[in-house]
Amino acid sequence: MLDFENLSKLLEENKYKEFMKEFDDINAIDAAEFLSQVEPSILPKVFRLLKKDTAAEIFPELDPEIQEHIISAITDFEISKLVDELFIDDTVDMLEELPANVVNRILHAASVETRAEINKFLKYPPNSAGSVMTPELVSIHASMSVSEAIERIRKTGKEKETIYVVYVTNKARVLKGFIELRDLIFSPQDELIENIMDTSIISAQTLDDKETAVSLISKYDLLALPVVDTENRLVGIVTVDDALDVMEEAATEDIEIMAAISPTDKPYLKTGVLQLWLKRIPWLMLLLISSTFTGSIITHYEAALGSVVILTAFIPVLMGTGGNAGGQASATIIRGLSLGEIRMGNIFRIVWKELRISVLCGISLSVVIFAKAMLIDRTSTMIALVVAISLLITVILAKFVGCTLPILAKRVGFDPAVMASPFITTIVDALSLLIYFQIASYILQI
């Protein structure tokens, strides 16, 4: 663990030289964490002390509020130095979070080339591969020898996001192949790149969905994924560390949507109460209104319920179990779709599988509830039978609804994660009550 206290003390006592000595050893992530809790008034001063490249490493890791605070306190010239030092993808990420006036000031301060580059990247849609790539890559030509390629890496690689994979392009910048630095190191120095480069290229297009793009990095264990335009010209790369972030975000988004929350992009503790309320209330309201239909089913069978009140006692069991059984199926399918393990074409296999699982689950649960009704609740055999049969049918229907709706949602272009437990439960609640009352009126003749 880092000695944050000691660092703070050095700052308080104005021992900047010693502070810089200690601070210089820290990695960018921990350094940003430390700066986040430094007194805001002295923050710009501390930031100014940092070396240019250290500052550029730390800056993208800071919270937007802190970035804004620093930007507002430093000169345009300092901003321009900072932005020219940052990786383009980090700058673009940052600009997307900052308020418009700050963004304008940064763009204004940046050099002409940097500004043009930033503007190009800001144009990619937020969920595209283009929006997470960086143009800072090393490219070589197929006609180079290994030693020439290594020389080129030495000359041009210093400011690049990675040098461990270099890309082979022709004069029109069309991607022809790639080679890992490790292969360059273990190959004879006079070997030609064209003889040893890998031509089975895995790549994404700028407008591809970013989650699909990063799934290639995880599937093929890549250090970086090349991103090309429609004419197959290399325009950027997505590195594995950015892929990790995208994957983490995607899983969080899935979990939030599955819990009926509109996805947030900020950590919980940093999100305001009103914002959190806004992310949750539309779904709660929608589900509330849907559940009133379930209520009206009860109203409809009011007479039956009045005559056999014990029936009401099993409503929570039926609704609860139905919701849980459907939720299991939908969560499994949603995750499978996210990971690409399940495709639209698998729908019949899935339904057949879930049907068998649901019969097994339904029978096991029905036997237990029948025994419980007879032995503990001491209901009549007929009522126990009504409950058991209803439960069996509810479980089968719940699993069917749970496994088909996510696939159908994807089919019509919705996020399958919407069809998770809350929605499935609401639908299954209504279905289970309908089944229950129908079977009750039939068997009990009410």
Place this chain on the structure above:
Amino acid sequence: MLDFENLSKLLEENKYKEFMKEFDDINAIDAAEFLSQVEPSILPKVFRLLKKDTAAEIFPELDPEIQEHIISAITDFEISKLVDELFIDDTVDMLEELPANVVNRILHAASVETRAEINKFLKYPPNSAGSVMTPELVSIHASMSVSEAIERIRKTGKEKETIYVVYVTNKARVLKGFIELRDLIFSPQDELIENIMDTSIISAQTLDDKETAVSLISKYDLLALPVVDTENRLVGIVTVDDALDVMEEAATEDIEIMAAISPTDKPYLKTGVLQLWLKRIPWLMLLLISSTFTGSIITHYEAALGSVVILTAFIPVLMGTGGNAGGQASATIIRGLSLGEIRMGNIFRIVWKELRISVLCGISLSVVIFAKAMLIDRTSTMIALVVAISLLITVILAKFVGCTLPILAKRVGFDPAVMASPFITTIVDALSLLIYFQIASYILQI
């Protein structure tokens, strides 16, 4: 996309030479996918055609059934060659999936050193950092010069899992620092390693939880994480590609547990019906039994319900909304705990935040249900009031239960994901009914 059809045709026509020419260009992942759908009878033959190192790359990517099939068809000598070529971590992963007799045959065929190494790795607990690390890393000494270090990488790095980060150890193998290959390449060739190595080491211990370990890789954007034993001796590394797999698995596990499913480690379509049933039924059974308590609350208030049957119509609304509101809070907290954004110490801040959100949500929902009861269901003002007040209190309690239980579960050493929607819903169902009937008997004097 790959031309699987053409490859199959070449095989069918026994054109092995042409087949090998085409097949050699394919990456290991796609090659494994192709082999998975080759006729099992000719599979061992095809596998034998592969070059030694190609075979070793493809083998770990195959399904356990196919691995077993190949192992059973090749000689002990061939097994020994294959295993010596595999990375230790891949071998260990593989052995964990194969049946005991196959494992024994593999261990028997392996060279003495490989077998000793494998056995050492098999001893790490399944969820430990040790179980996902590989010993195949490059280590150097602090007294080397840059050019000596690069020379050592050239000599020893070829079979290592990565050469992009090399580790500085002393004679006792204690980890002293690390350096990236890129820094070696951009440094003066006669510079000493001790002057340029990075000593702010981020590392894990062999027995650390593997998810905690890989979260360091994602937090600090590492290419590999060094793993040390209790005496700080370097014993292995976890590379970023393995971290991606662990993260993906961890997210899947969270989602499964949150949906009341015991986690599986196989893709859905490859898991049998009975296995899936076994993963789901214990939770359904447990939740079924819990929900019968909710049922007995209804039985307890049977008299009240009999006199004002319209009360029953609002049960689904109350139970459903309570479950959804609680599920939102618990999903948010569970994910925050998983990502390390939320810690035990935040509990009071979280409860205070959720309290305010729940009051906002509760009031919005109560107003709507009050209006609905009055205007659409045309209930008496008193009944509408009972429903609205019950809903407000239910939502507040649900969010409280939803945000505290995951943290408390973690506190006592359970997986917080258990405290997701299904459990929260079951608890909130009972609570909401108790509140509802209490308020009803008080206000309606029944």
